[in-house]
Each structure stands twice: as structure tokens, then as C-alpha cells.
Amino acid sequence: MQLIAHNPDKGVYATGDWIHAMEVRGAERLLFVSGTMGLRPDFTAPPTLEGQLDCVWNNLRAILASAGMTTDNIVRLTSYLRDPAFAEANARARNVALGERRIPTTAIVVQTLESDWLVELEIVAAG
Template identity: 70%
Template sequence: MRTIAHSPTVGVYPATSDYVHAMEVREPQRLLFISGTMGLDEKGVAGQTLEEQLELIWSNLRTILASAGMTVDNIVRLTSYLRDPAYADANAAARVRALGARRVPTTAIVVQTLVPEWLVELEVIAAA
């Protein structure tokens, strides 16, 4: 599998340093669609702070990816659902920490979560 980032610089607004407009995935063998993943521990208890929930989310995503023989390097698309727009910077920082220099198409949406304690939820598509 090969991925090619596409962020044209003419005719569309510029991409920021932490995402790309599009990711082309060539010849993937497998696709993994991960449901919205919350910042819950193994007992289903939400982290007490936004930072704790973001740590749990990325830990949960790593575990789910590993169950399919993948890592965060296989992520090709990410959607964040934020309970409050004030969470955007912390969410972006957690994504950058998790993905390192890799940039993927990402969208953040402000929503009302089903449970008030759920501050952030991430939905991921991975390819291998």
C-alpha cells in the first residue's frame, strides 16, 4: 500500500501544518473502519479531564489497531467529535503527539455527546 498526500496550494484554502486536504491510498490490501472511540478505561469509566480522555482515546485506538495488525501509521482518515469547541486545540495537540510528523485528512465537529461525561470521540479509517 502506498499513500499520497494531496494539499493543492492554488484554488483552495491552504492546509495547516497538522493535516492534509486529501489522502490517496493506492492498492490497499485491507481497510479498517473504527467506530467512534471514547476516552473510557477498560471498565468503561470516562477519564476525569479532557487530557485523560484524550490519552485513553489514543490508547484505545492503538489497541484496536493492534488487534488488526495495524498501528497509528495506518490511519488515513480521522474525524473528531468535540463536546465543546474549546477542546479543539488540545485535541489537535493529542493527534499530533500520536501521529508524529504524519498528516492525515481530519475533521473536527462540535456535537452533543450521548453521555455528558464523554468530552471527545474519535472515528478512524485505517488501511494496510
């Protein structure tokens, strides 16, 4: 599989810790992951944003592993945040989880189904 970043520097605004587009060539599989919450196995949410971000990335790693994939296979991410103030912490957690990899990403501020659910992540992975 070949991943080709498309991040033009002319005619469109600059990016930072993400890219405009990712072309995937030669992928045999695509994995579309439902919005995943920062919930523990007993369906409870850690009380802090940092706890939920840690939990949601652990949940995503487990889901990816069940498909024989890792965070290196993620080619698209959408973040749903309960509060716009969560954007910076969410970006930091994403950068820790992905290391130097940059992928197309979108963050949207939403009202979650439960008031103690602070973040939800939805990904597409390819392999």
C-alpha cells in the same frame, strides 16, 4: 501500499497540521473503526479532557493492534468534541499520536450521549 497526499496550494484554502486528501494505492485491507471514546476498560471516563484524549488514543492503538496495524495505518480521522474549546488540545493529541504524519481530519462539535464524555474519535486505516 502507497499513500499520496493531495494538498494543493492554489484554488483552495491552506492547511496546517492536516491535509485535504489522502490517496491510498495498493492497500489490501481497510479498517473502519467505530467512534471510539476516551473510556477505561471499566467504561468510566477520566475526569479531564487530557485524560480522555490519552485514553482514546490508547484505545485506538489497541484496536489497530488487534488488526495488525498501528497509527501509521490511519488515513482518515473524524473528531467529535463536546466543546469547541477542546479543538486545540485535540489537535495536539493527534499530532503527538501521529508524529510528523498528516492526514485528512475533521472536527465536529456535538452533544455526546453522556455529559462526561468529552471526545470521540472515528478513524479509517489502510494496510
